[in-house]
Every structure is written in structure tokens, then in C-alpha cells.
Amino acid sequence: MANRIPRAASRRPEVRVLLENGEYWLNNRGDLAILDVTVRRFAERWPNARIGVLTAAPALLRAYESRVDPICYQRGGNWPRWRRRPGPMSRIRPEIAGVPMNGWDAAVALPGRVARRLRRVVGRGGASNESASRAVVPGPPALSRDGGHVPNAVDTASVVVAIGGGYMTDIDRFQTERTLDLLEYATERGIPTAMTGQGLGPLTEPDLLERAARVLPRVDLIALREDVQGPELLRSLGVPPDRVVVTGDDAVELGYSTRRDELGTDLGVCLRVAEYSPVGAAIQDAVGRVVRDAAARYGSGLIPLIVSEHDAEDRRSTMPLLDGYPGAVPPLGRFAGARALSQQVGRCRIIVTGAYHVAVFALSQGISVVGLSTSRYYDDKFAGLNSMFGSGIETVRLDRDGMEDRLRDAIRSRWAGAPDSHTALLARAEDQIRASKAVFDRIAGFAEAGLTERRDLESGPSAPPTSPR
Template sequence: MKVLVDNGEYWLRNRGDIAMMVMTVERLRERWPHARIGMLTDEPHILRGVLPQAEPVVAHAGGPWGRDGIAGRLEETAGVHVIGPAALRWRSATEVPKHYLRGVKNWARQEVHARTTGAPEPEPTGIPELPPVPTALAGADLVIAQGGGYMTDVDLYQAHRTLNLLEAAQRHGIPNVMIGQGLGPMRDTELLRRAAEVLPGADLIALREGLRGPALLSELGVPREKILVTGDDAVEFAYRLRRPGIGSDLGLCLRISDYSKVTDSARDTLGEVLRREAAALNTALAPLIISEYDDEDRRHTLPLLVGAARTRPVIGRAGTAQDVARQVSRCRVLVTSAYHLAVFALSQGIPAVAVTASQYYDDKFYGLADMFDADAAAGLRIVHLDVDNLDAELTRAIRQLWESAPELRDTLQQKAVEQIDAGRAGLDRVFRLVAGGEGRLGEPAEPLQGEW
């Protein structure tokens, strides 16, 4: 049995994506203990370190399966026990100098271009050249596009790459599914065209939210019976690490990137409110780092701690997804602009304030709020960073959730259990699909929890 898994994080720098990978591989292993589970990646040694139960399928090398037999087993053993851990330590130790080196190289390139042409270097346009479909597809019995928020205008490269893989699987008659997906916003004309060509041919599409995704899939022509709403794959990952007692820290994470614009004024206000409220509540501020990609969480979160009366140590660059989920478990409330930190919190019964400055994150957070409380979204308060009274809105949200945290705890954890059950039921349908059962045509043998 060979399962080829696509994902939205080939560089393995986002702990939320890694948490989803861990759960996907574990659930597949429970069903097929001896299967070869190939995870597409550009960091094969890092994958051995963070996900030893999966086999690296190296995308930039053409995407072949690894070696069989004794040679393959020796390679796996060395990767898991020696090379993988060493690669993690090396990346952690060299991340800072490499980050600055990339900055110097980019500056030098721009300077050369400006001096040569007399004009600034133009911003890249269009989609970079897409890689060929992995050669591992030819031997696969199942193709899974694993959870993530990459099927959107914000990430056209990854969206088209995944669509090409699914289309190739369909041409070869290989069962192909998407699980834990967050779709949209999707307005790009070419992406809409390609999605309408490919997605109706998928055997099953399981979504992590039910507010936007089902309607978008219907517009793209996906039959209703192929659509499930199951929740995020990382819910079970975080739920397992919950603590028996309520935490006491105020967690925070601020991400600023091309797809998450935050003004200087909003950033400053956020920092002032967090430091003030932590002091008023006599609690520590806990910096939470979910993504190490280009330091997008670390370099914007840590400055917010300056001047705070009490703070917790920040996780090291080699820290695991489990480490971050355990940090979250010690919080009573957290404030985050990173989606998966909110998933980690809510799944453990911890309310969160989500701050957003884009349609992309609006869709993520409103969909997540709906999954955890369809009536009032009481456990996840969403604050837009462009509101006029940002100070007052943030302060009110933090104080209200701080007071209501104990009574929200059981309800949020129950919502997590419901999503865990729905996610596992969705994978049961995938297993029947591969076994040649009724699910092959997109129609389960009996209604499944979470079906839209």
C-alpha cells in the first residue's frame, strides 16, 4: 500500500502544518500499519526528524519513492535516529545567520539592478514555473491533499501545484481526496477555472469549516455528496495535550507578512493593550511562535514583550509543535493573528482573541469560530485591526474572555471532540473508497457525522 500525501508546507517551518501532518500520518498508520506513506517535501532530512513515520518524497528531485529493501530500511533508520535530529539542530543553529545572509543577498541584487538600469527591481508577477507531477504518483494507491489554507489567491503556486497533482491522479484512475481544507478567498480567474476543472473529479473533499468552503465548492461544480465538514486536522493533536486545570498566562502572537498586513499603529496599540492587561490581571505574557518561515512570528511578537512586567521564555527555533501546544495549555486566554494557535487553544478549552487585517484571515477565523460555537462564537472573539477604537475593542475582548474562561472550557473541549469524531469518520470514508466500497462514487454507505 502506497499513500502519497501533498501538503502546504514543503519547508517544514510551520508547526501548525506539522501538527496536521502528524495526525494524518498517525491515522493512516492505524488503518494500514505497513503502508508506505510518502510526504511531499523539500526538506527530507528535517521530515525524518519531525515526522519519522512518514517517508520523504523529495519534490525538487522529481518526487520519486525512496529505495526498497534493506537499503531503504537502513536509510530510514539512519534518517530517523541520526540524520533527522542532526538536521533539526543544524537548521536551528544556522537560522539567524542564514536569515541575515538572505537579506544581504536580496539587498545586493536590488542595488545591482538599480545601478544597472536606474530603476528599482520590479516585483515578480504571475505564478513561478510549476514543478512536474511527482514520479511517485505512478506507484500510488491513494493521493491525499492534506489540510491547509493554500487553495486560495494568496498562494497561487501551491494551489496550482496541488490541482495538477489531483488532476494527474484522476487521469490515472487513482483515488484522490482532500482533507482538512480551508478554501478561499478565490477570485483569481485562472485559479477558479482550474479548480472548476479538477475539484469535481476528486472523490472526497473534507473541509475544516462550513461557512465558506461548501458554497465555494458548489459554485465550482463539486457534487454535494462529495463534501464533508470535519474540522481542522490539528484539533486532535492539541486536544491530547490539554491540561486538567485552567492556565494562568496571557498568550500572544503577532504575524506580519505579505498576506497579513498590519499597520504600525495597530501593532503599537496591540502591544500597549497586552502589556497593560497582563499587569492588571497580574499574569505573565507568553510569546507563542507557530511559524519560523522568514521569522514572520518571532520578529513581530517578541518586541511586544518589551516593557512587560512578567514574561515567559520564548520557544527555541528547534522547538516542536508539541512544545508550542503545551505552551498554549498554560494560557487562560491568548491573543493571536496566527490561525493554528487559535486552533491549539480552542481545542484545549482555552478561549482566544483573533486579530485580523485581511479577508484571508477573516475567512479563517470566522470559519473556526463557527466550528467551536455556531451560535455566538463565544470562545473566539474576532477583532479587526483597522477599527477606530482598537484599544477599547481589544481590552473588552481580553477581559470578557478572562472572566468567562472557566465556564467556556468544557463547551470548547466538547466541540473539539465532535470535530475529532467527524475527522475520523471522514477518513473511514476514504478507507472504504480505497477498498472499493460504496464511497468510491462519493456516496457513503450511511450518513456520516459532519456531512454538509
């Protein structure tokens, strides 16, 4: 960690952890799993700490995580004036509490959404790009109260942590810029920073690379969820090797905690169709035929594994795969949590998935995976998982000739070999959990030191290159 200079005396000596969540509307159970593990670890370390989570859905966040302070990034991003204690709704399962709380969040956010859209249309001749709306404030990142986009809460944080996700990439530009803004503001003011469980890249846009090369080498610790792409990208950006560690995905711990003693008997399936994961109608139909035929051959149930609720994307693309199959299992409800999904995964002997975190939950329980990909983004995700677990995942490109035969062969192979790989996958999960916990211990040390010290702004690594090429 860089040298620090003493901080001014504070009237608020308690630990304040500010978490960059990466998925502000809480629509993804993989991200919810990472949040669950992260909050629990910090709460166990500091029972009296304030744990702030950046969000656009503060009420829904409290349904999932009653111990946190929601930090509303679109409305100043201030710490709540009073520490919030778990209320009656915290004793109600998210499946029930999530419905009214999500409705409340939507109602509160509506006026602001309308106002922002009007400003964009009037001020930019119809431009509706969210990134463009950020360009009205030039210069270095500034707090919201100073006219910028950085949440005010960062100014009194003991540590700022960008928790795991695959959002530091070209295809999620807005979140990449938002995270870099937050980290840059914190590092320039001597506030300890860390990134955990990160899946970096593909990152090729020149301006994003330049920003990343300016900011990431100053982050105190960067923990990666894979060892295939991320370490080389960080090296090329000038990040010192002693600030980089490979841990695996933090959601591995949640998945491992729901494991069963014996392999399940069902076949689980999830198909992700999105702009970054394009799958045509004919290919969707073919995947459905293959998984239904396989489930019938083995006499197994067929379980839809819904990860992303953003625009119901996983439901819309996964549920048709089960059409007409007599052993189809009902999907989880809209607001079911990450643990419920991982428990569903635990019923399976193998899974077929185009969603990354379904694979994480499976491998963490010793369950083999057939990965579905049509993009470099998912090629990299599944390759990283395969490296971290040593085996257990076979990726099938859906956009190539002979896909149906290759998918059938992959399912047949994984089904037959599932018992042989079970124990080895669990051992790899245990290794990753230990590595991940060790990183949180290091971050806690940064925060505790940062309560009395401040970074020497004159120290730090030399200027890094601006492109990995």
C-alpha cells in the same frame, strides 16, 4: 467514489499513501500538527504502508516524522528505492536534530536554487516569479520524468491526499496550482484522491476558479475545516454534495491531546505580520501596550506563541510585544514541534492571536481566543473557527478606529468568561475529532479498493461551471 476499471497487475502490492503537505519547508507548526495527525492515522491503519510526503526539506522532515518517505518535488519526486527505517536521529528531539538536518537540506538545495534562478533570469528577462517558471510546460499536468511538474511518485500511489491547510486561495497561487496539478493527474488515471481539513478561499481569480472547477468535482472526497465559506464555494464549482463533508481542522486532535484538567493562568500572544496580514508599526505598538497592560492587571505570565518560522515572521512581530514585561516567558526554539507549541498554549487562560493555528490549539483545549485580523483572509479563518466551536473566539479588526479600546474590552470579556466556555469548547473539539477520523476511514476504503480496481475514466460528474459568480 466513481466507478473504476481493473488496474494492471502490480509488482508492488503494498499500500502507498502520497501526501500533499502544502508547506514544503516545514516552517509552520500548524501544518506540522496536521502532518503529525495524518501520518499517525495512516500508520496505525496500515503499519507496513509506505507514506510519502512531498517536501523541499527531506532531512528535516525525517527529524519530525521518522515513519515517512520524503518525496522531493524539485528533484523528480520519486519514491526512495528502499523503505527507510527510523535511524538514530529519530530518537533525538527535533529541537536538536532539526539544526543539522535543516543545514543539510539547505546545502543540498542551494545548487538547484541557483540554477533555477539563472534560468528564470536568462529565459524571461529577469522574471523571478515561481509560478512563471511552471509555464514552460504547456498542456495537461505531466510527471517530472515526462517533462512536467507532477512528482513521479504519484504514478504508483494507492491514494493521493492533499492534507489540511489554507493554501487553496488567491494569495497562495503557486501552491494552489501545484495541488490542482497533482489532483488532476491522479484523477485522470483512476488513482483515488481526497482533500482533508481544507480551508478554501478566498478564491476569486478567474483562471484559478476555472482550474478548480475542472479538477475538484473529480476528487473522491473533500473534507473542510469550516462550514461558513467552503461548502458554498465547492457547490458553486460543481462539486457533488455527497463528496463534501465538514470535519473541522485535523490539528484539533493534537491540540485536544495536550489539554489540561484546569485552565491555565497565563496570557498567550501571537501577532502575524505578512503580505496577506498587513499590520503597521503603530498598530503593533498599540497591541503590545494592550497585552502588557492586561497581563499586568491579571498578574499573569505573557507567553509568545510562535507558529510560523518562515523568515522568522512570527518571532519578529511577536517578541517586541513582550518588551519590558517582567513576566515574559521565553519562546520555543526554532525547531520545536507542534506538540510543544500546543503545550505552551495549554498554560494560558486565554490567548490573543493573529495566527490561525494558535487559535485551533487553544479552542481544542477549551481556551478562549481573541483573534486579530486586518484582512478578509483572516476574517474568514476566524469566522470559520467560531462556527465550528460555537463560541470562544472574538475577532478584533486592527485596522479600524477605536482598536485599542475594543481589544482591551475583548481581552477583559474573554478572561472573565473563560471558565464558562471551557467545557462547551472541549465538547465541540470531540465532535470534530470524531468527524475527522470518520473521513480517514473513508479514504482508507478508497485506497484498499484502488489496489485492485481503477476508475472508469468515462464516468464522472457533468462539466461544472467555471465561476462561482
